[in-house]
Amino acid sequence: MKTEAKAVPAITLDTSRPGKDGRFPVRLRVTYKRKSRFWILKYPAIEDPSFSQLCGQTILLTKETFKAATKTYTEKEKPDKKLVKKFEVLNLHFATIITQAKDVVKEMIIFSFDNFEANYFNKPTDKNDLFSMLDSRGKEMRSEGRISTAVTFECAVNSLKDFSGKEKLPFERVTVKFLRDYEKWMLTPRIIKGKKTAKPNSRTTVGIYLRNVRTIFNSIKPVGVLYPFGKSKEGLYQIPKGKNKKKALTQADVAKIAFHPLANGTIEERSRDLWLFSYLCNGINIKDVARLRYSNIDGDKIILVRAKTAESAEEEATIEIIITRQIGRIIDRWGTKPTNRDEYIFQILKNGMTPQDEYRSIKQAVQTINNNMETVCKEISIDRVTTYGARHSFATVLKRSGASIEFISESLGHRNKQTTQSYLANFEDEEKRKWAEMLLPESND
Numbered sequence: 001m002k003t004e005a006k007a008v009p010a011i012t013l014d015t016s017r018p019g020k021d022g023r024f025p026v027r028l029r030v031t032y033k034r035k036s037r038f039w040i041l042k043y044p045a046i047e048d049p050s051f052s053q054l055c056g057q058t059i060l061l062t063k064e065t066f067k068a069a070t071k072t073y074t075e076k077e078k079p080d081k082k083l084v085k086k087f088e089v090l091n092l093h094f095a096t097i098i099t100q101a102k103d104v105v106k107e108m109i110i111f112s113f114d115n116f117e118a119n120y121f122n123k124p125t126d127k128n129d130l131f132s133m134l135d136s137r138g139k140e141m142r143s144e145g146r147i148s149t150a151v152t153f154e155c156a157v158n159s160l161k162d163f164s165g166k167e168k169l170p171f172e173r174v175t176v177k178f179l180r181d182y183e184k185w186m187l188t189p190r191i192i193k194g195k196k197t198a199k200p201n202s203r204t205t206v207g208i209y210l211r212n213v214r215t216i217f218n219s220i221k222p223v224g225v226l227y228p229f230g231k232s233k234e235g236l237y238q239i240p241k242g243k244n245k246k247k248a249l250t251q252a253d254v255a256k257i258a259f260h261p262l263a264n265g266t267i268e269e270r271s272r273d274l275w276l277f278s279y280l281c282n283g284i285n286i287k288d289v290a291r292l293r294y295s296n297i298d299g300d301k302i303i304l305v306r307a308k309t310a311e312s313a314e315e316e317a318t319i320e321i322i323i324t325r326q327i328g329r330i331i332d333r334w335g336t337k338p339t340n341r342d343e344y345i346f347q348i349l350k351n352g353m354t355p356q357d358e359y360r361s362i363k364q365a366v367q368t369i370n371n372n373m374e375t376v377c378k379e380i381s382i383d384r385v386t387t388y389g390a391r392h393s394f395a396t397v398l399k400r401s402g403a404s405i406e407f408i409s410e411s412l413g414h415r416n417k418q419t420t421q422s423y424l425a426n427f428e429d430e431e432k433r434k435w436a437e438m439l440l441p442e443s444n445d
Helices: 063-070 081-086 088-107 113-121 130-143 147-164 176-186 203-220 251-259 267-280 286-291 307-312 325-334 355-379 387-400 405-412 417-423 429-438
Strands: 008-013 024-032 035-040 190-192 196-198 301-305 318-322
Touching: 008 063, 008 088, 024 063, 024 088, 024 113, 035 113, 063 081, 063 088, 081 088, 088 113, 130 147, 130 203, 147 176, 147 203, 147 355, 176 203, 251 267, 251 355, 251 387, 267 286, 267 325, 267 355, 267 387, 286 355, 355 387, 387 405, 405 417
Parallel strands: none
Antiparallel strands: 008 024, 024 035, 190 196, 301 318
């Protein structure tokens, strides 16, 4: 009588997918009846200062550090004691993973890879616990590749846990008073571990986190719990809206940026040009710039669906951008030399990237552009502007030039004029002064 084959878990290094600096992703491999399935492993929340800041990121190791972290040296090889010591915490983490995986396999009457994944990775969701539901929605967003949205759910959980001091939060505890107290706590500076004062959060951040909470309430509709969200005049909690002043440049300031001399081929010049590209292309954000492929070019137009719209809207809104000479020059200067139309125009992203890798690459690109734009703005003596300001500048310059709100709204890919209004900055002080003085001219006396 044949013995039923058993699934065997192991920690492996995926050398087929090299990361940065010669590192490779570490995976959990489970083998069953000569078939294997792999899962990427991430750094846990650990105290060790070498790894604590990497919590949630994919574990990437070189071949040598992988040996140290798993103690898989052959008899002929001499272990590097310093490396082994340094990676001891990961060794314990991997041992825990293997033990837990073996326990899951042992409890399964009939093995299947899908059932193993469900039992090992997915903690049961407690539908009476807000934290559990926020965490579940965040994982759902990550699985769909919506990393930016997932991060807001994850941050909301961590922030609410810090405020409440609890690991669970039943829905009945999320009252109007609880939400008001949380908002006040978020907007107030506070001491962290007696060492430093944390800066108060913005109303925008509070709004993002609590809109996620409201989303969970609306989807779960917890029975027997009073719905806390609504208008403050009705005694309910009204989610705050950010009051940050929209920063937009004048057409003259944009021209100063465009014609400011920078050394050819430098990262400063590339950053400036990508900022201008975003501005000229209907104010699309850097995520959309990064995702542009040559297949988006149709004759003298760029045709795309904004990433934000594609993720959230029921009906995708297509944006058409006329390729002006300025846009064409930037593509010619910084674009790749494509072998096929499926290639990215700019080398911010690469084919085959995971959503997490895309998120990091775009975040790095934004940071690089913003840092270099700060330098450019200082050199030409104008207020600092970021990639976010490119979109506001596009909309505001059009408005000041007489374009209709309907045209601006369509160009931005908005579905209503109210959304467009929020992107339009206030007129500069000089404009206000001009019209104020028109009300009553000075006398000649």
